[in-house]
Amino acid sequence: MIFASELSKAFRTTHGQMNQAVDAISFTVSAGEVYGLLGPNGAGKTTTLRMVMGLLSPDSGFATVDGVRTDSQSAHKNQAEAVLSKLGMISTNDGVYPWLSVREMLNYFADLYGVPQALAKTRLSELAQLLDIEKVLNQRCSTLSTGQKQRVTFARGLMHDPPVMLLDEPTRGLDVVGSRTVFQFIDLLRQRGKAILLSTHRLDEAERVCDRFGLLHQGKIRYEGTLQRLQEATGREHLVDMFIDLIDQRGAA
C-alpha cells in the first residue's frame, strides 16, 4: 500500500545552515501490516510521515500510496484527491475546534472527505462506541479532557474509513491506560486490513503491536525488518537496548 523511495528532506535552520532531516529513506508497508518508524526525538519520523502524506514535498525521492504518488505537484489532480481520500493521519499535534461539538466536528471532516451523510451517521455511532466517546458527542470540544481529545482525533482520522493510516506519536501525553486503549485500537485496525505507518517512542508497546520496524537515526534508517531480524542484527533482545545503542553511537561519533 505505502511505498517510500529514497525520500529526502533538508530544512534551513535559523542560522541559515541546512539540516538534513530525512536522508534517502525507503520502506514499504502492506495492507494489514503495522510498520513502526522508531527513533529518538528529531530523528525525522514526523517529517517522513508528512512527506508520505504529501503535506511536505520531498527534496528528492517520492512516496506512493496504491501506486499513486502523493506529492501533489506531479500527480494528476483527480488522482491526488483520490490518494488523499485513502489516507488518514492522526498526530499528537492535532487539535480540535473548541467551538464545535464533537459530532459537528466529526461530521464536518466526513463531509470534507465526501462521505455521504447517511454513511457518516452510521460510522460516527460505530466509532463513538469503539472509542468510548458516545457521551461527549454533543459537548463542545473545548470541554474535553486530553484523553477524550485524543480519541476524538482518532475518530476524525477514521471517519472516511481510509485503507492507509499514518499515526504520529498517537500516545504522547496519554497515561498508561490511555496508551493501552490506543494500541488495542491499532491492533483492531490491523485486523481490519489497514496498512499502518506508526511513529512512536513507546517502545514496549511498539514491540508488541508492530509487524516490522524501521529504526531511524539522524534522518537515516539504521536497521529495518521484523523484531527477530533486528535482534539478529543488533545482538540485543529489546528495542529499548537497540535504541540506547543508537543514541550512544551518536555520542561516540
Next chain:
Amino acid sequence: MIELVLSGRLWRMCVKELRETLRDRRTIFTLILMPLLVYPVLSLALQRLILNSVSSNKSETIIVGVSSENDIDLLRSAIQLSRQLTASDSYRPFRYQTIEKTEATSAVAKPTPKTPITDWNATIVQKPLKDSLEAGEVDLTVNITKRMEYLENQSTKSESSKDFLFSIGYRENDSRSEFALSEMRRMLQTLNEHEASKLRIANGLSRGVPFEILASAIAGESSMASSLSSVIPLVLVLMTITGAVYPAIDLTAGERERGTMEALIATPISRFALLFSKYVAVLTVAILTAMANLIAMFVTLRFSGLADVLLGDKGFSIWSVIAVFPLLIVFASFFSAILLALCSVAKSFKEAQAYLIPVIILSMGPGILSLLPSVRLTGTMAAIPLINMILMARECLAGDLEIIPGIIAVSTTLCYAIIAMAIASQLFGMHAVPQNTEVSWRSWLRAPTQHNRLPTLEHLTIYLALFFPIYFVAIHLPASLGEIDLQQRVWLNATATVLLFGALPLLFALWRKLSIQKTFPVGGFSRWWLTIPGLLLISVSMWTVAHEILVLSEFFGIASLDFERLADLEKAKTEFLSLPLLAVWVSMAIMIAMAEEWFFRGFVLQGMLGRSKNAQAAWISILISAILFGLFHTIAPNLLAIERFLPTTALGMIIGWIAWKTGSLVPGMIVHAIHNGLLFTMPRYEDLLRQWGLGIENQKHLPFTWIAGGLACFAVGILMVQAMTGKVDLKNVEKVEY
C-alpha cells in the same frame, strides 16, 4: 469546485466556519457591543466639539459689512427694534444645547429656536462687499435697497409690497457665516411678524411685510461640521474592518494555532475551497458588523440631533443608510480578502496581529485623506482602494454620487478583492506543517517550478485583476495631461496600447516562466499563398459585418452615445482628418492591432485553446476571449461605450477563429490592422462613399448590394482560410486540467 457547490458541501463548509465564528464570544463583542458603545460615546464627543466650536464663534460679535451710512442706520434700527421685541425671551445660544427629553414621548424633541440676543457690529466696507466677504473680514454683507428703487431698477412688477430688500451675502459651508445669516433671517422674521400683526390690528386686513431677504452665497472654506460629515463613512469603514479582523485571524492563524490546520490540509478538498468557505464566514461577519454599525450610527445620529449638523439640510434619511449599505458590502468583500491573505501567512494569532496592525494604521492614511472636501471621487481616485469606497460613501450620503466613477470604484474594488483572494489561496495552508522553512511571502513571488506552460485560468485571473486597474488609470491619463495636440495623443495612445497589451503580458509570461512560443505564437502558417488572399478578403469585408451589427445593436437600444458626445466625436473627426494617413495607419491600425492580438488572441486565448479537448471547448474559449475583447472596448474615458460591445465581440470571434485555425497570431494581426485602417481611411473619402450610397456617419443599414457583396466576400474569405488550414489536430492538445 462545481461539484462542491452542487452537492451542498461548500455550503455546509461555510456554515461550519460561520458557526465556529459566531459561537465565539469575541466575535459577538466586536459585532454587537462595539457599535452599541462606540456611537453614543462618539456622538457625545462630537456634540461637545461642535458646541465648543459654535459657541466660541458666538462669543464674538457678528460683523456685518455694509456699503453706506444709510444702510448702517437702517440695520441698527432694525436690530434695536428686534431686540425690544424679544427682550423677554431667554437667550438660548445654540439649539443643540437645549435638547431635552419630553416626558410624554421620551423621544428627543427639537426645541423651537428662540431669537438670541446677538451682538451685531455693522461696519462700512470700502472695497466691494463681495471681496471683503471672501477675505473673511466680515461674516455677512448686507445691501439694503428700498423696495421702490429696486423695482424701478429692475423694471419688473411685483406683487410683493415689502418695503426693503435685504441682499445678504454669506460664505457657504462656513458655520460662522451661515450662523450669521440665520440670525439675520430670524431677526427680520421677528420684525415681519410683528409688523404684520400690528397691521392686522390696525386695518383688519393683511398687507405684505416690510422686509424681504435675498441671500446669495459665495463658496467658503468648509466648516468643521461638513468635514465631520466625512468622518461618518470613515468610521463606518473602520468599524467594518474591526468586525472582520477577529474572524479572519481566528479562521486562519487560529486554525494553525489550534492544530487543526494540518488535518484540514490533508483532506482532498482544494485549498481554494477551504479558503473560500472561510472567506464567506469572514465576509458575513463583516457585513453583519457593517449592518450593526450602520443601525447604531443611524439611531444615534438621528436621536441626538447630530445628523442635521453633520449632514446639513438633507439630514440623515433611511434611504441614505440603505444606499451606503451595499457600498459597505463591496468594501467588506475587498477587505475580508485582504485580511485573509495577510492572516494566511501568519503562523500564530500574535503574528497575524503583528501583520494586521500596520495595515489598519496604513489604511487610516488614505481614509483621513478622503476627509478633505477638495478630494472628490474622480477617474484616478476611483481606482485607489479604500479611498474610493470612503469617497463614494461620502458622496452617497451627501446625495451627489456620480454614476461612472461609482461603477469604476466598485469594479476596481472587486478586482482588488479577487487579487487578494488569488494571493490568499496561494498562501493559505502553507504553514500548516510546522518547521517548514520553504514558505514565505516571497514564495508567491518566487519563480514557479514548472516551466514552459501555457497560461492557466489562474494566471489569467491574476493578470486581469492586476491589469484592469492599470488599464483604467492609463485611459484616463491623457485627460489629466492637459492640452496636447491630436497627433501626440494618437502616438501616446498607440505606445500605451503596445506597452499595456504587448509588453506587460510578455513580462508576466516571462516572470511566471510561461512558454513564450506557445503563449504568443507568431510563427508562419501553412499554405500562406492561399491563406493570405482569404485573410485579405475577410479584412476588407469585415467592416460591413461590424457595421450591420452596430446598427442592429443601436436598433435594440444598446447604445450609450448622447448628442453631446456625438458632437464631440464630430469635432474629433474633423481634427482627425488633418492627420497624415500613414501616421494613422501605423499608430492606430498596425500598432494597436498587433498589441491587441498579442494579448487577446495570444495571452488570453492560447492557454484556453491549449486545454480545449474538443472543438466545442475551443469555440467556448474563443467566445470567452472575444467577450473579453468586446468588454475592454467598451471602456472609454468617463463613459461606457456599450454600443461597441457586440461588433467588437463579433470581430473577436472571427479573429479568434482565424488564430485557432492558423495556429498563429500573425493572420489575426493582418486582418485586425487592415480592418482598423479601413475604418480610419473611409471618412477621408466621405464624398466618394456618399456617391456610392454609404452615409457612414448615419446609423443606418448599408445598401443591400453592399451587404450582399460584403457578406459574399467575407464568406469566400472564411472558406479559403478554412480550406487552406484544414482541421486542427486536437490530439496534440496538452492534457492539463485547470
